[in-house]
Amino acid sequence: MTPENKQTLNTSGTSGTRLQFDWSWVSNNGGVIALIVILAFNVIVTPNFLNPQTLFVNISQVATIAIVAVGMTLVIATGGIDLSVGAVMALAGAMAPLIFTSPFAEANPQIGLVLSIVVPVLVALLCGAFNGFMVSYLNVQPIVATLIFFISGRGIALVLTNGNLQTFTNPEFSYLGTGKILGFPFQGYLVLLIAVVVWWVVNQTVFGRQLLAVGGNEKAARLSGVPVKRVKIGAYVICAGLSGMAGLIVVAINSASDAARIGNLMELDAIAAAVVGGALLQGGKAPIFGAILGAVIIQLVKYTLLANGVADEVALIAKAGIIVTAVYLQQARKE
Template sequence: MTMTKATDMTGSSTSGKMNFGQLARDNGTFLALIALIVINMIITPNFLQVQTLYVNLTQVATIAIVAIGMTLVIASGGIDLSVGAVMALSGALAPFVFLSEFGMASPGLALVLSIAVALLAGLLCGMFNGWLINQFAIQPIVATLVLFIAARGLAQVLTNGNLQVFDNPAFEFIGSGRVLGIPFQALMAVAFALILSWVVRRTAYGRYLLAVGGNAKAARLSGISVNRVRLATYAICGVLAGFAGMVVSAINSASDANQTGQLMELDAIAAAVVGGANLMGGKAPIIGALIGAAIIQLVKYTLLANGVHDAVALIAKAVIIILAVYFQFNRSE
């Protein structure tokens, strides 16, 4: 009896330790975010001030929106290097419409059209990426490299490489508006995450997406239209990148084809991976992308707020990605 109890107690204790370890691994991203917040509360002056929180929410929203689309693409077994360039193109097209002669004559209609045109540009760019991958069976990293170069070049041609400054309060609300004190774009990032998280969990598209990312050949043999799933996935990613481009232009009250979206593809990939996306595909943690984006933003903010050079933030992002991939590999063992 005594030995049995000891065995049971030992087994229970071991099980408890294992459960705690598993819990830590499963929630590592969230725990890392909490740790970053606590560290900033201790070492960063004025971290909890309303203005500081507002700035961080504003900056993280753009990363989060693009990271959500990137998470879907990675879940399909692909990657999208063009998101930053698509942001530049969409961000340039929106003010291009309402700054035109037509826009001056019909400002209300021009505002609606400018948003529609920017989102349509993102949609078409995403569909073009998907078409290239499907039609020519080339690697996504190669296919999306085309728009990585061409989309920004087109944006620069449209604007002659110049800054497009505008004054349109209705459009600027996308980037500077607040709802109950919360930045509008942050609310939109959460809305996109909730909607697409539901789509992945509850719809046929979501099941097909994970099947394609897990094993495209098996998915095709089971009757899933792999090409359609990929096309839809890159299209969604393009629309989200287009919206993010509008947000950046609205924040700055100007579009800058040269700088908008620079290195955003790296931030989006980092946020997606840190959020739990598997680079081999088959997993789409949309809410994790939000947390990953917050971690990427807070790492950058922490370094800059404490006098560390901006270049170090790039190194820190690389280290974060390596660690995220390392823990993913160990978890899959």
């Protein structure tokens, strides 16, 4: 028997042999396999799946998940979690229309447009700094620290808008969500830009190496001189900033801001996308493009179920199942 055959056959103590399947290959390529299966199913079964309008809608929907998932991946890489991303989206989305419909912005439309993008993102960054400070300096568990803003952030957004739906007509702002470049959605380009920049930061900068070191072994990183607290704050700040940008895109797509609905359950989608993309919940790994792949899978699962008449509640169960499966494959890969 050749050495290659010995690796795939397991002698059972009798005259026969038993073929063993290499599950490590499945666990290492599970995301790609899942994407191929979902795409094939939709091409065959789902009506109008390849219609340009359907593709545009899916890209628009997946963009927000992907942007938040990239930020969530950084937080998870430190060994943390961020439950406040949906609330940050709601807050940023509520602020933008208030700014560009204000008397000052109406008198200075170009300045108002810039402020309606910059100010909400800056506020989102401050939210991330708050989360990072709670985790790093007050030693509050990440799930508890971010739960604070998970509750209060949406409440602040509702107070700012008096709980009312804000509708508007602003073509320049709406371009964030509905614009196209060479027939491809603008937010698709934005996702690619963000992914490339964050990938470069993780893989080519000192901060990126420190980020992975903190998640891999925080005590060893601290003893090696890594500024653990600042690195953690940085991860939460980036995550919140990207969440704020995602909130602006949602508002731009709908030409309306509903603080009660924007970002609902986004934390589940973002965590699922990050884990499916290969992020380890214990930290130490930040697969940025894996998070994009995970976001595509999450969105396609949601779309597939709804397009084939399955209730949205079942989609939630499916997402939970995806997370469980991804975590199981991570454990299988370790063994």
